[in-house]
Amino acid sequence: MKTSYRAIIGREFIDSDEKIEVKNPLNDSILTRVAVAGEELFSNAIEKGISAQREYIRMPIYERAAVLLKASEEITKNKEHLARIITLESGKPIKDARAEVDRASIVFRVAYSLCEEERGEFISLEKNPVSKRHFGIVRRFPLGLGIGITPFNFPLNLVAHKIAPALASGNAIIIKPASKTPVSALLLADILNSAGLMDGMLSVLPSRPEVIERILAQNNSIKYLTFTGSSSVGWHLKSLFPKKKVLLELGGNAGLIIDRDVEIASVVKKAVYGAFAYSGQICISVQRIFVHRDIFDKFLDTFVAATQELRLGDPLSENVDIGPIIDRQSIEKIISIIDEAKRGGAKVLTGGEVVDNILKPIVLTNTKPDMKVNSQEIFGPVVSIERIESIEEGIECVNSSIYGLQAGIFTNNIYNAFLAYEKIETGGVIVNNIPTFRSDNMPYGGIKESGFGREGVRYAMEELTEPRLMVLNLNV
Incomplete structure (x- = not known):
């Protein structure tokens, strides 16, 4: 592990005056220091993400899919290094950390396969004389730019569950990783950039909760929030974002x-x-x-x-x-x-x-x-x-x-x-x-205090898109 890490906006590494100390849970020793993003860096990432997403949705599906497959392969190639980082910053036993790396690779491979089979629907609307020779085409369109907030306990795989469905469905995303375990997310962003991801589609910004709250409450350019963490924090964030798409994967017993x-x-x-x-x-x-x-x-x-x-x-x-x-x-x-x-x-x-x-x-x-x-x-x-x-x-x-x-x-x-x-x-x-x-391909999420919406790559892709109908009148 390096002595310091910078935030990532697209393909650019950004430093800041404020730093988070990442500690080894076993003995409280300082492992590294990570740059903390303020509102200005978030604004830059939002602007860059919006611009990139407009171009990304015009990219051929096979090019989008190729990046996801390459990312899956690179995660596997870097398995030992990633597992060691997970163990150091989270305290997870190394054998379980390796399993987490394997799962993250699978998430991107599933996203690759679903990206390649993007589907729509063709429906007949002929239910009465008025709709004679009328047909509909339904496709799902990405929401745009969103924010993903992840917890400390799966610092690689739960980040993968935010990023892979977003990219596969055409969305840009800014990740705010857990302050206790931000390094795994930064390494994953580096892997995706090396795999050829379009500049600006992904940013990883370690930050403070109050910064995120202000961004969600004030910035209308953010179209969705996908959050994994405690129930109290999740429902509070949803209250700040009442008119936008919110996906909550919360607690349980x-x-x-x-x-x-x-x-x-x-x-x-x-x-x-x-x-x-x-x-x-x-x-x-x-x-x-x-x-x-x-x-x-x-x-x-x-x-x-x-x-x-x-x-x-x-x-x-x-x-x-x-x-x-x-x-x-x-x-x-x-x-x-x-x-x-x-x-x-x-x-x-x-x-x-x-x-x-x-x-x-x-x-x-x-x-x-x-x-x-x-x-x-x-x-x-x-x-x-x-x-x-x-x-x-x-x-x-x-x-x-x-x-x-x-x-x-x-x-x-x-x-x-x-x-x-x-x-x-x-x-x-x-x-x-x-x-x-x-x-990692099954629908995953809860009811009651445990959340809102579903993860699992296919189901998250549905959450991060909306159906759009085109009606064809063939009477002309």
Whole structure:
């Protein structure tokens, strides 16, 4: 990692007097300093992006697609370097960081394939005498220039999920990466520029929240906002942008139902990963598990034992499962939530110790629905496991949340699988896998406090375009 990085407007590297210190979550050492963009730099990026987008939409589709494919290939070629940067700035274990790089490459490859198959619709309008020999053509047109705001936890792949659909559908985009993990986004922009992206179509501007708020509230040239992050911030930003397209992928506290007919050992292995991968700092991390009474005791004992086998340490080590929490403030917040649960009668079965900013994974039971461990998004290595009498009760427990991103159920009963699908109030129900599952081409997003709209390349492309009709009167 270099000692400093500049912001990027199109193909130009821009420095500024103000800098963000990017720290290693493991030991709080300063990794690098990154230029901070103010309103003037945003104005320059907006002007350049608008100009570029007008030219970009006239570019042949195959040229647009070629850049996306080249970017996918270059991401793969730079896998080890990108993975190391992800691990250094986010604390994600290196093996998971490599998986994130693979996913980012896939995102651009999917965008490439969808770009090449751009489609429209031809419809007959002959429904009455007035519309005799009238036909319609419907195509989707890009919204224009937008802003993408991304969180710290997937500093490469979630940036890819903003950029790739935007470019594939003809939109320019300015990325405001998380202040704690901006380097991955800057490297991705460099890769895209090297792949031949038109100058101005992409800018990456690390910045302050108040700058973004003013830009969104005051600049009518911005046509869309795509945001991934906390629910409170997301809904606040939407209020600043009431008449424009807003795509929100927000928080969750994913529930997982375990039916009585499952093979416990294999399910526990997946559930432990779902709860504690990247120290639970994932919006679809398994936070609440509801286990049928017939297997509750055995499941709980097996889960606790598997949790205690997880390997904690330096995330650059190949055999480490659990690395650090992103910062000390987050650790203190998690511990305060656990302390509240214990005061209310919850029992901690394992975990809770902190060493080198690493929080040992915590398993609780005897919790109550209104405790913060169940009612809020913890964003840490914490899971509660409770007994249920039936699948119907489990569904009620899952639905008691204010969030509705994804949920899961393990069952060998097809009726129970479809019951969960029909009754659980989330954007996605994952059967026989953890709710932490995500494939980068599937529709992804939530309801309730968990968001608005859908990501996943095809679905994001639809969100970032609007249908336009042309009517043909063939009577003349």
